[in-house]
Amino acid sequence: KDGNKLSSSHVLPFDEVNAKIWSMGADIFIPGAASKLITREQVDHMLDGGLELISCGANVPFVDDDVFFGPTAVYTDEKTGIIPDFIANCGMARVFAYLMQEDVEMTDQAIFSDTSNTIYNAMEEVVKISPDPVKISSNALYLALRKLGN
Numbered sequence: 530k531d532g533n534k535l536s537s538s539h540v541l542p543f544d545e546v547n548a549k550i551w552s553m554g555a556d557i558f559i560p561g562a563a564s565k566l567i568t569r570e571q572v573d574h575m576l577d578g579g580l581e582l583i584s585c586g587a588n589v590p591f592v593d594d595d596v597f598f599g600p601t602a603v604y605t606d607e608k609t610g611i612i613p614d615f616i617a618n619c620g621m622a623r624v625f626a627y628l629m630q631e632d633v634e635m636t637d638q639a640i641f642s643d644t645s646n647t648i649y650n651a652m653e654e655v656v657k658i659s660p661d662p663v664k665i666s667s668n669a670l671y672l673a674l675r676k677l678g679n
Contacts (some may be wrong), residue, residue, distance in 0.1 A: 554578035559617075559640065561586030568592050569601045576608055581662070585614035598670060611666040617653045621648045 530536060551574035558580055560567055567590050572580075583590075583605065593599025605611055623644045627633060632642075668674045 557582045559584045559586045560590035562611055564589045565592050571607045582610040584612040584617045588614045596663040606664055606666045610662045613669050620644050
């Protein structure tokens with residue numbers, strides 16, 4: 530460590546790592562911790578590397594200026610599976626909703642099961658309208674908007 534920086538003779542330059550990381554290959558990619566980071570070029574590199582699914586751990590992970598479902602998200606949704614952030618990242622919101630109920634079991638297992646079942650049921654609804662491994666996100670958005678309209 531050198532001050533508040535990590536120091537090593539083995540540190541690779543950012544540009545080199547950034548160029549390699551998107552092409553290294555992965556079946557599942559979970560963007561988390563920050564929003565609006567992933568570009569279409571990065572998506573293409575991951576698709577070329579065999580990407581099958583993106584599970585959005587961050588709210589709106591694609592770089593687009595659109596509030597929710599911009600051109601990069603639409604493009605990616607047509608090429609591979611994307612579990613949208615409002616399903617994949619719903620854990621704490623669901624826990625809060627569970628805890629606000631009266632007369633529910635207050636154990637870690639009950640809370641985890643409720644959250645897990647909520648995610649499972651949401652994905653099951655999406656698969657019912659389209660079992661294809663693509664357009665998961667657009668189908669989930671359609672279902673969510675339909676529910677809000679009722």
